Amino acid sequence: MTETAQATGVGSEHVIEGPGLRFRVKRTAMTSEEVFRAELAKVFGRTWLYLGHESEIPNPGDFVRRPVGGRPLFMVRGAKTGAVNVFHNTCTHRGAVVCRVDKGTSKVFQCFYHAWTFDSEGRLVGVPGEDAYGDDLDRSALGLGRARTESYRGFVFVTFDPDIEDLPTYLAGARQYLDYVVDSMDGNVEVVPGTNEYGFDANWKLLVENSIDGYHAASTHDTYFKYLVALGTDLSIGVTGVTKDLGNGHAVLEYQAPWGRPVALWEPLFGEDSKEEIAALRAELTDKHGEEKALVMAERNRNLLIYPNLIINDIMAVTVRTFVPTAPDRVEVTAWELAPQGELPQLRQRRLDSFLTFLGPGGFATPDDLEALESCQQGFASGGVEWNDISRGMGRDPQATDEEQMRAFWRRWRVQLDATD
Ligand code: FES
Numbered sequence: 358m359t360e361t362a363q364a365t366g367v368g369s370e371h372v373i374e375g376p377g378l379r380f381r382v383k384r385t386a387m388t389s390e391e392v393f394r395a396e397l398a399k400v401f402g403r404t405w406l407y408l409g410h411e412s413e414i415p416n417p418g419d420f421v422r423r424p425v426g427g428r429p430l431f432m433v434r435g436a437k438t439g440a441v442n443v444f445h446n447t448c449t450h451r452g453a454v455v456c457r458v459d460k461g462t463s464k465v466f467q468c469f470y471h472a473w474t475f476d477s478e479g480r481l482v483g484v485p486g487e488d489a490y491g492d493d494l495d496r497s498a499l500g501l502g503r504a505r506t507e508s509y510r511g512f513v514f515v516t517f518d519p520d521i522e523d524l525p526t527y528l529a530g531a532r533q534y535l536d537y538v539v540d541s542m543d544g545n546v547e548v549v550p551g552t553n554e555y556g557f558d559a560n561w562k563l564l565v566e567n568s569i570d571g572y573h574a575a576s577t578h579d580t581y582f583k584y585l586v587a588l589g590t591d592l593s594i595g596v597t598g599v600t601k602d603l604g605n606g607h608a609v610l611e612y613q614a615p616w617g618r619p620v621a622l623w624e625p626l627f628g629e630d631s632k633e634e635i636a637a638l639r640a641e642l643t644d645k646h647g648e649e650k651a652l653v654m655a656e657r658n659r660n661l662l663i664y665p666n667l668i669i670n671d672i673m674a675v676t677v678r679t680f681v682p683t684a685p686d687r688v689e690v691t692a693w694e695l696a697p698q699g700e701l702p703q704l705r706q707r708r709l710d711s712f713l714t715f716l717g718p719g720g721f722a723t724p725d726d727l728e729a730l731e732s733c734q735q736g737f738a739s740g741g742v743e744w745n746d747i748s749r750g751m752g753r754d755p756q757a758t759d760e761e762q763m764r765a766f767w768r769r770w771r772v773q774l775d776a777t778d
């Protein structure tokens with residue numbers, strides 16, 4: 358008997374591998390309240406979760422506030438230490454949310470309820486009417502609650518699991534793909550100010566699958582391909598590549614595609630006048646990293662999943678997207694654009710155009726993708742069919758239109774949902 362066949366639990370009830378080249382996921386994984394509650398504890402409570410990028414808070418007191426794994430947190434650059442501090446966004450007095458705006462710069466965070474005040478290192482520095490506590494109010498024990506935080510090359514993650522491995526170990530094979538992103542920008546990556554925020558009515562795991570799915574590109578995104586042709590893009594190379602399981606549930610779809618890349622593969626969408634600049638960037642990459650790595654960084658596209666809910670699309674633009682499920686059939690998404698610091702203004706403009714044209718909330722891709730995901734969720738409600746089929750390519754070396762990368766996600770999800778502690 359295989360290990361898979363012996364496993365039991367919510368995960369194994371929903372993800373079944375075999376017999377033969379079959380991989381199935383039970384649709385209640387996307388619809389059940391019970392599964393959703395189990396996920397919050399067993400997936401979002403037991404992984405490293407992306408919070409933000411260090412470049413978003415360059416100066417002392419800079420902060421951003423975000424929900425992570427369903428919990429309100431905020432990240433602030435400490436004025437004393439210069440460190441990236443991540444705090445649970447709750448007052449140590451009686452619980453109110455302390456940081457009440459999405460971003461800004463502040464020396465202190467004052468709770469609006471009774472005005473306890475904390476500094477950017479989380480220390481309690483002000484208590485109105487402190488003498489009412491006698492001598493027993495220990496300010497040092499009443500600082501903001503810290504979330505366990507680690508960064509990898511500027512990407513800040515938090516975890517609620519005290520026993521989890523360190524972040525680099527957790528990232529496993531995904532580290533190399535984060536390195537490609539950062540190295541292709543010479544280590545000087547910044548998040549472009551501003552966010553895309555949107556929500557949709559489907560299960561969050563459908564967006565995981567969709568974000569690394571090469572199979573749907575030609576059918577769902579037909580309009581985009583027609584648009585590229587109209588601009589003079591040669592589609593003959595098609596979308597060809599591989600999918601890889603990177604360990605710990607992380608996965609990548611890596612491929613060549615007809616569209617260009619701001620670093621560094623020119624296409625008509627970027628305009629004739631940017632041809633030289635993009636060629637210069639390409640030459641620089643080859644000088645620094647050698648032809649082989651430069652080719653991978655400049656010409657290959659990557660849709661990277663860092664389990665469970667971070668997507669880095671290193672494609673016609675580099676986007677970072679994370680999402681928070683709020684119900685089995687509801688997701689809130691936030692996306693950012695990454696770019697090299699000090700990028701030439703024209704290239705920055707083209708990068709943003711390229712990002713919004715395909716991946717923006719009103720771009721060629723996102724509305725069509727969300728329509729597909731909501732359509733799946735509506736289809737599940739129809740009943741009569743219990744299982745999704747995710748077997749594509751099981752009998753061969755996984756290609757760009759296969760589903761091995763999704764199976765990598767689901768295998769990890771199964772192990773986590775089976776856990777009993
Ligand atoms: S709850 Fe924050 S000061 Fe009372």
Ligand SMILES: [Fe+2]
Nearest residue numbers: 567577722726
């Ligand atoms: Fe898509």
